[in-house]
Ligand SMILES: O=C(O)CCC(=O)C(=O)O
């Protein structure tokens with residue numbers, strides 16, 4: 001049972017601050033150990049996340065998305081009854097998680113452009129100062145947030161601005177400084193942004209946004225028609241079920257349309273009996289051998305195992321007397337090549353993987 005509670009006075013205080021300033025902070029809500037666990041759990045993805053390219057992000061930010069599936073510490077933060085009580089007070093009952101991400105802000109770059117998160121809906125849902133609200137965003141301090149290390153900054157009162165008013169240099173900003181384990185919460189209409197990290201340590205925050213629960217289809221289409229069924233349906237049916245992200249921003253998995261992320265278009269393209277496309281298995285084995293020979297390092301054990309299997313199949317294929325046997329062994333070799341490439345990608349040998357993909361030729365069915 002969750003022993004955490006949502007004292008009504010605290011909820012009222014947070015809601016009053018949201019109404020007045022557009023943001024609020026609750027200090028030390030979660031234990032530092034939970035934050036450390038979150039950092040450990042997302043590390044494999046965080047290590048590989050690249051700096052966000054759009055100028056909007058300021059150049060110092062890296063981001064991990066779909067954190068819900070990557071960190072049980074995140075899930076325990078999400079279960080905090082205080083969040084749910086604040087959501088209910090602001091968005092109405094039965095709100096829905098809008099997204100889960102980790103923002104890693106490192107030294108360098110410039111302040112992120114001031115924005116309000118509701119802009120992803122604004123072309124469709126015009127800004128209405130003072131509400132009703134349809135988006136509420138919580139940012140947990142996974143590390144301390146200080147002015148020096150790039151704490152999020154917000155323009156107090158900007159949630160009351162009329163549509164069309166944009167921030168200017170004279171608008172006051174508050175830095176949302178808070179110790180590790182605290183959270184800040186802001187309305188979808190409040191202008192805010194990451195600032196610049198001037199320290200050598202990364203500033204890490206994990207964000208969970210919520211929407212009012214009514215703006216969704218009547219039926220739970222993505223559950224009714226799971227990817228393995230949807231992939232055989234026409235493209236326009238896949239899209240209307242929700243496998244396409246709206247304007248590339250709503251309904252994503254890690255910043256892509258589900259259709260792209262799940263490779264559903266590729267599935268359709270290869271639904272014939274052709275041998276799947278990919279680099280030639282003889283090339284893959286030879287190039288991998290050469291690559292590690294040149295590097296002069298030990299081949300990681302998983303790569304070595306995949307390479308040994310592929311080399312064995314290639315040899316059997318080259319030596320097979322019958323056309324039928326060669327054909328079957330080609331299927332095996334192509335599958336083993338793909339697995340070898342997966343292991344090379346997982347090991348971070350991206351230059352080799354890219355070089356091999358560049359050599360990709362259409363495999364014609366040996367007929
Ligand atoms: O990392 C931050 O402090 C804020 C990031 C943000 O507001 C955003 O990207 O929408």
Ligand SMILES: [Fe+2]
Nearest residue numbers: 116117192193
């Ligand atoms: Fe934002």
